[in-house]
Amino acid sequence: MITLSSYLMISLALFLSGLVVMISRKNIIAILLGIELILNAAALNFVAYTRFVNDNIEGHIMSLFIIVIAAAEAAVGLGIVIRFFQMRESIHIDDAAQLQS
Amino acid sequence: MDYTIWAIAPIVLLPFFAFVINAFIVKKFTKLAVTISCAAILGSFGFASKVFSDFVFGKYAEDYHIHKVFNWFDLSYGSQIFKLDMGIYIDNMTAVMLFMVTGVASLIHIFSTYYMAEDKRFGRFFVYMSLFTSAMLGLVLSDNLLSVFIFWELMGFCSYSLIGFYYEKEGAGNASMKAFMTTRIGDVFFLLGILAIWSVVGNVTFVDIYRAISDGSFNGAFALGIPLATFAGFSIFMGTIGKSAQFPLQVWLPDAMFGPTPCSALIHAATMVAAGVYLSLRMYPLMDAGNLTTLIAYIGGITAFGAATIALVQTDIKAVLAYSTISQLGYMVLGVGVGSYNAAFMHLITHAVFKACLFLSAGSVIHSLHDHHTHEHVQDMPRMGGLRKKMPYTFWAMMFCTLAIAGVPFFSGFVSKDRILGDALIMGIASKSYIIPALLGFAGALLTAFYMFRMMFLTFFGEPRDKDLYDHTKKETFSLNRNFPLLLLSVFTLGVFFSGSLTGQGFVKVAGERYEWFKVLITKPKVEKFASYERQPWGNTDIKSNFQLSKAEYDPTYGLPAKEAHHVHHWHLVGALISIFIAFTGIFIAYMMYIKKAWNPGRWVSMFTRWYRALQNKYYFDDFYIGGIIKKGLLPLNNLLAYIDMGLYDRYAVDGWEKVNRAFFTVAKWFDNIVVDTVAVDGTGASVRLFNVVLRMVQSGKIQLYFMIIVFTLVGFIWTL
Numbered sequence: 138m139i140t141l142s143s144y145l146m147i148s149l150a151l152f153l154s155g156l157v158v159m160i161s162r163k164n165i166i167a168i169l170l171g172i173e174l175i176l177n178a179a180a181l182n183f184v185a186y187t188r189f190v191n192d193n194i195e196g197h198i199m200s201l202f203i204i205v206i207a208a209a210e211a212a213v214g215l216g217i218v219i220r221f222f223q224m225r226e227s228i229h230i231d232d233a234a235q236l237q238s
Numbered sequence: 239m240d241y242t243i244w245a246i247a248p249i250v251l252l253p254f255f256a257f258v259i260n261a262f263i264v265k266k267f268t269k270l271a272v273t274i275s276c277a278a279i280l281g282s283f284g285f286a287s288k289v290f291s292d293f294v295f296g297k298y299a300e301d302y303h304i305h306k307v308f309n310w311f312d313l314s315y316g317s318q319i320f321k322l323d324m325g326i327y328i329d330n331m332t333a334v335m336l337f338m339v340t341g342v343a344s345l346i347h348i349f350s351t352y353y354m355a356e357d358k359r360f361g362r363f364f365v366y367m368s369l370f371t372s373a374m375l376g377l378v379l380s381d382n383l384l385s386v387f388i389f390w391e392l393m394g395f396c397s398y399s400l401i402g403f404y405y406e407k408e409g410a411g412n413a414s415m416k417a418f419m420t421t422r423i424g425d426v427f428f429l430l431g432i433l434a435i436w437s438v439v440g441n442v443t444f445v446d447i448y449r450a451i452s453d454g455s456f457n458g459a460f461a462l463g464i465p466l467a468t469f470a471g472f473s474i475f476m477g478t479i480g481k482s483a484q485f486p487l488q489v490w491l492p493d494a495m496f497g498p499t500p501c502s503a504l505i506h507a508a509t510m511v512a513a514g515v516y517l518s519l520r521m522y523p524l525m526d527a528g529n530l531t532t533l534i535a536y537i538g539g540i541t542a543f544g545a546a547t548i549a550l551v552q553t554d555i556k557a558v559l560a561y562s563t564i565s566q567l568g569y570m571v572l573g574v575g576v577g578s579y580n581a582a583f584m585h586l587i588t589h590a591v592f593k594a595c596l597f598l599s600a601g602s603v604i605h606s607l608h609d610h611h612t613h614e615h616v617q618d619m620p621r622m623g624g625l626r627k628k629m630p631y632t633f634w635a636m637m638f639c640t641l642a643i644a645g646v647p648f649f650s651g652f653v654s655k656d657r658i659l660g661d662a663l664i665m666g667i668a669s670k671s672y673i674i675p676a677l678l679g680f681a682g683a684l685l686t687a688f689y690m691f692r693m694m695f696l697t698f699f700g701e702p703r704d705k706d707l708y709d710h711t712k713k714e715t716f717s718l719n720r721n722f723p724l725l726l727l728s729v730f731t732l733g734v735f736f737s738g739s740l741t742g743q744g745f746v747k748v749a750g751e752r753y754e755w756f757k758v759l760i761t762k763p764k765v766e767k768f769a770s771y772e773r774q775p776w777g778n779t780d781i782k783s784n785f786q787l788s789k790a791e792y793d794p795t796y797g798l799p800a801k802e803a804h805h806v807h808h809w810h811l812v813g814a815l816i817s818i819f820i821a822f823t824g825i826f827i828a829y830m831m832y833i834k835k836a837w838n839p840g841r842w843v844s845m846f847t848r849w850y851r852a853l854q855n856k857y858y859f860d861d862f863y864i865g866g867i868i869k870k871g872l873l874p875l876n877n878l879l880a881y882i883d884m885g886l887y888d889r890y891a892v893d894g895w896e897k898v899n900r901a902f903f904t905v906a907k908w909f910d911n912i913v914v915d916t917v918a919v920d921g922t923g924a925s926v927r928l929f930n931v932v933l934r935m936v937q938s939g940k941i942q943l944y945f946m947i948i949v950f951t952l953v954g955f956i957w958t959l
Binding site (some may be wrong): 156159160161163168224230233234237 | 626938939940941942946949
């Protein structure tokens with residue numbers, strides 16, 4: 138039987154794995170991937186709740202928004218990474234510890 | 239007649255704006271500056287003519303006047319009233335004054351375009367002239383003593399600037415300083431008087447003062463143990479003494495001749511010296527209430543006679559006119575003293591006209607006489623003579639004015655001076671204390687006729703005494719800016735303009751009969767009429783009195799005691815006959831001395847050597863002031879004060895205080911170093927630094943550390959929940 142809690146467990150797993158990736162990996166692109174995982178966990182939550190609690194369409198729309206935002210964010214994030222790489226010849230996160238270039 | 243502010247304000251503001259524009263904007267463009275100044279004063283004359291014609295030819299009520307006030311500031315708190323009103327006050331006297339001042343000043347401006355044209359500071363001259371005229375007009379329009387005082391000081395400054403106009407000349411600077419400082423003595427008293435009045439009346443507008451006199455506010459008020467009306471009246475009269483060059487502060491006026499001649503005409507005829515007499519006329523009720531009239535009559539008489547005697551021996555043409563100015567001002571003050579209110583004012587007006595003309599004529603003479611050796615203009619009468627043929631227009635203008643000032647019948651000077659002398663005579667007969675001023679007045683009139691004709695004869699008649707100078711002088715051709723002012727002014731020296739017509743028929747109709755307009759228009763302020771007087775703020779219509787002058791109320795004796803009143807005509811006739819006799823005697827003596835040369839003035843000089851020397855030294859007034867008062871009195875006082883300041887205050891108080899402070903500072907310095915600096919300031923710094931060592935570790939810039947912190951914080955929060 139697939140219940141709300143099953144979805145939430147998956148969502149939690151996604152969220153935690155994203156968090157671990159964000160905290161532990163030193164590669165900026167990997168950190169961006171971790172962020173994507175967290176966003177997807179949130180989207181999954183929306184869909185699950187709207188399916189089991191309200192049964193209307195609003196949660197679905199919200200998850201669509203999250204996907205769009207995730208795409209935009211990925212574009213911006215990758216742009217920053219590229220620019221950062223051009224300046225520092227590195228995508229190591231500890232090289233980005235300073236505000237000044 | 240409904241006046242708004244725009245019908246009156248331009249009278250003052252046009253010359254003032256001319257001053258501002260010329261002084262701060264136009265500056266170097268001399269011709270433009272001259273045009274602006276002349277246009278402004280002519281415009282002002284236009285507005286003043288409107289006021290004048292409304293008041294003189296309009297319908298009369300005798301005490302018709304415009305009085306509009308606004309509150310300048312009000313710092314009253316509870317029962318403490320401290321507020322000041324400013325405003326304008328126009329009655330018949332103001333209207334006549336406005337017309338005279340703007341008219342004479344316009345003509346002087348026009349003449350100045352001739353006289354000053356070659357001067358290198360042509361433009362600057364007009365800057366001062368504009369400011370001067372506007373200050374005088376402001377003074378005339380003022381409704382209270384404080385704004386009178388402000389404009390009074392403004393004129394003092396302008397006279398200072400104009401007297402010292404040729405500052406390259408040695409003496410001009412000193413003369414301007416002398417004029418400024420001497421009048422300052424009077425001004426200090428004037429200010430005291432204003433304060434004294436304020437302390438009783440609570441305001442210093444003329445009408446409030448009149449009301450206070452009529453309702454007895456002055457009774458029982460004392461200042462320094464003197465009745466307050468006397469104290470205030472005397473103080474204000476001291477202002478007049480300073481400004482109008484009365485004895486004993488007359489010393490500045492002759493020195494003021496260092497200024498350019500047109501400015502002498504402005505200062506000594508129309509504006510500054512007239513302001514003093516104008517003020518004492520305005521404040522006449524106060525001086526009357528303070529029982530000061532006898533003193534004023536004495537001051538006037540002494541000045542009129544004393545200055546006339548000094549004028550006898552002067553050889554500088556402008557010096558003669560300067561002393562004659564002092565002398566004539568003495569007559570005006572004498573007129574105030576003997577209660578001859580309207581004659582004193584009339585003499586102020588007639589004198590302004592003929593004296594302006596005399597000064598301008600003298601300027602015309604001086605300007606034409608150019609010494610080719612020294613490249614200077616000649617003012618010495620011994621080097622003149624026979625100029626009648628060279629300068630016919632100037633001669634005739636000056637002749638008319640001389641006839642007027644000498645008191646020859648049918649000229650304005652006779653009309654006004656004779657009336658003053660007549661009233662002085664009546665007062666002298668009524669009360670013994672006035673006999674001496676009256677006699678001094680008559681004696682002065684004799685001398686006036688003599689020295690004025692002496693000046694005329696020496697300048698215009700006889701053979702030229704300096705042939706070289708005479709031959710180099712160009713013959714006068716009629717030019718508008720030179721001769722027009724002279725001739726116009728000389729026309730107005732005819733008595734008919736002031737006394738009505740030749741047949742004694744006046745211009746003004748009162749209850750079906752005609753009277754002389756001056757007598758009807760200018761009357762003593764009747765203080766009791768101001769008892770229930772309400773002032774009008776701006777914007778309201780004028781105060782129109784319902785009081786129409788009736789014959790019964792018109793008082794041809796100008797309020798003399800009833801016992802003497804019916805003798806008035808009789809004694810006036812006697813006075814007039816004496817005046818005429820005296821004038822012709824003076825002229826005759828001058829004629830015998832300087833035309834016929836039958837009597838030798840040199841013999842008189844050798845007979846009265848000591849007196850002659852005293853006169854040449856102006857009765858040693860300057861020597862007394864400088865050698866006596868300043869060197870013996872003020873200088874030691876100054877040294878004493880300097881010693882107190884340097885030797886006592888500086889040495890003991892200031893330096894001693896320094897030592898005390900030094901000791902205190904040693905302790906304070908230690909406290910500052912140890913307690914404040916080391917413990918408090920540095921301690922705070924150290925503790926902050928300690929905290930910052932820990933805190934700095936957090937802000938590493940490593941984003942993953944931040945994530946960690948966020949996560950652990952959140953987890954911690956959730957845990958505690």
